[in-house]
Amino acid sequence: MATIASDIFYYFLFFIWLITAFLVHYFIKTIIKRTTPMVKAPPSPKALPIIGHLHLISSVLPKSFQNLARRHGPLMQLRLGASTCVVVSNADVAKEIFKTQELNFSSRPEFGSSEYFIYRGSRFVTAQYGDYWRFMKKLCMTRLLAVPQLDRSVEIREQELVKLLESVKTRAREGEAFDLSRGLTRLTNNTICRMAMSTRCSGTDNEAEKIHKVVKDCLMLAGKLSTGDILGPLKVLDFSGNGKKLVSALNYFDQLVEKIMKEHEDKASSGAQDLTDILLEIYRDPKAELKLSRNDIKSFLLDIFMAGTDTSSAAMQWAMGELINHPQAFKKLREEINTVVGPNRLVKESDIPNLPYLRAVIRETLRLHPSAPLIIRECAEDCEVNGCVVKAKSRVLVNVYAVMRDSALWRDPDEFVPERFLERAEERIGEHQMEFKGQNFRYLPFGSGRRGCPGASLAMLMMHPAVATMVQWFDWKVKDSDMVDLRQGSGFAAEMEKPLVCYPSMHLSS
Known part of the structure; x- marks a missing residue:
């Protein structure tokens, strides 16, 4: 009983201290605001003391921001506890950020979990715009994710797709449900692991599975810590213990990748190079434009897994969820595949240019469900955007989810209509070529400008054949329902709220 009373007293004192800290922080900001010359700040909803606009935000952040933007405009300022951000919600303002003032918004802020990352200072994805970031981006474009490197790994992607096909066939013959969420994630994880490290989910060590588990843990913990930004300075106290858990997960990843790197260093040189081989080659090169450390290599590999595995999946x-819920689109895609490819072989990457409806399905999917619905940037210097002043060091969130569902730009914006990407196709060839480079500012599935996703080409190479194969070979019935539940998961992520579990039945004979 004494222990319980002591714990209650401790939590009571902590609660009093927490409220006091928030009040002091609030009053200091109020005083500073009153003594600062007035500038035209972005419009903002009415805030509550301490929590700011948290009461207006639901668990699905992109949709919450979209709803607020409809009332407060395409550029608005929100305060989430101790954290303030500027939210962009239409194509014109996104163009200001990504093109007109691109250099001023070419860096990404540290937030949430950054102080717990053991590779802090080596992260390519969140690096400040500077020499290190420019070197790594150039390396991605010329070697790591360049067309020749992707061409060399085409066999890996084909082999992993065949393994997925065989696992679905097995379930279909046995009349059992197949978890497409798990199966497609294993496909992307094995593919990226083999391309990056020449390892997959097989053998006794099962290294690829270990890597995926630790990366998944890192993503989950980093997301939880990022929401801790609302506590301001108090987040460093790590009340939840998630910071320590993240450090532990990262240390495990570090040991695992260090072992793989040493294996690469010990093996005899061969003609084929995976991403680790290329990075180690630059690490050993005394004439390299910029000297890479082992932490730089590990951090880059972690970024590849965090940015590529679950997002592509x-x-x-x-x-697949949209196609199952739209049987006419499913049928139209299957007919195109049968006409162009035939029923006797799998769709290959080389077939993609000849399958316009398949390309339209993927484009429409990414419009409705972008893999990165919120793109975060940092303002380097005070500037004017959309007639308002955005202060230096401000966090800017571009809500591409809202941009690509803007009724002013898209007809029936919330409907799955792949045909919209086939209209006047002959007249829009140039536009289609630019879409994934983010130069069409109403369509930004992979961001735009210097900080656009360098892995977009790889993601597209994995998506098209996988979706085509699942449509070509199988009919699908949703488990425990007539329709796929297409509700979006919580937080910054783009996953479905519920796993996609369906019963496959063979359409083609094996």
Whole structure:
């Protein structure tokens, strides 16, 4: 009983201290605001003391921001506890951020979990715009994710797709449900692991599975810590213990990747190079434009897994969910595949240019369900955007979810209509070529400008054949329902709220 009373007293004191800290912070900001010359700040909803606009935000952040933007405009300022951000919600303002003032918004802020990342200072995805970031981006474009490197790994992607096909066939013959969420995630994880490290989910060590688990843990913990930004300075106290858990997960990843790197260093040189081989080659090169550390290599590999595995898998799940819920589109895609490819072989990457409806399905899926619905940037210097002053060091969130569902730009914006990407196709060839480079500012599935996703080409190479194969070979019935539940999950992520579990039945004979 004494222990319980002591705990209650401790929590009571902590609660009093927490409220006091918030009040002091609030009053200091109020005083500073009153003594600062007035500038035209972005419009903002009415805020409550301490919590700011948290009471207006639901668990699905992109949709919450979209709803607020409809009332407060395409550029608005929100305060989430101790954290303030500027939210962009239409194509014209996004163009200001990504093109007109691109250099001023070419960096990304540290937030949430950054102080717990053991590779802090080596992260490519969140690096400040500077020499290190420019070197790594150039390396991605010329070697790591360049067309020749992607061409060399085409066999890996084909082999992993065949393994997925065989696992679905097995379930179909046995009349059992297949978890497409898990199957497609294993496809992307094995593919990226083999391309990056020449390892997959097989053998006794099962290294690829270990990597995916630890990366999944890192994403989950980093997301939880990012929401801790609302506590301001108090977040460093790590009341939840998630910071320590993240450090532990990262240390495990570090040991695992260090072992793989040493294996690469010990093996005899061969003609084929995976991403780790290329990075180690630059690490050993005394004449390299910029000296890479081992932490730089590990951090880059972690970024590849965090940015590529679950996001590509989620996009394929959304595509299958939309197709199952739209049987006419499903049938139209299957007919195109049968006409162009035939029933006797799998769709290959080389077939994609000849399958316009397949390309339209993927484009429409990414419009409705972008893999990165919120793109975060940092303002380097005070500037004017959409007639308002955005202060230096402000966090800017571009809500591409809202941009790509803007009724002023898209007809029936919330409907799955792949045909919209086939209209006047002959007249829009140039536009289609630019879409994934983010130069069409109403369509930004992979961001735009210097900080656009360098892995977009790889993601597209994985998505098209996988979705085509699942449509070509199988009919699908939703488990425990007539329709796929297309509700979006919580937080910053783009996953479905519920796993996509369906009963496959063979359409083609094996």
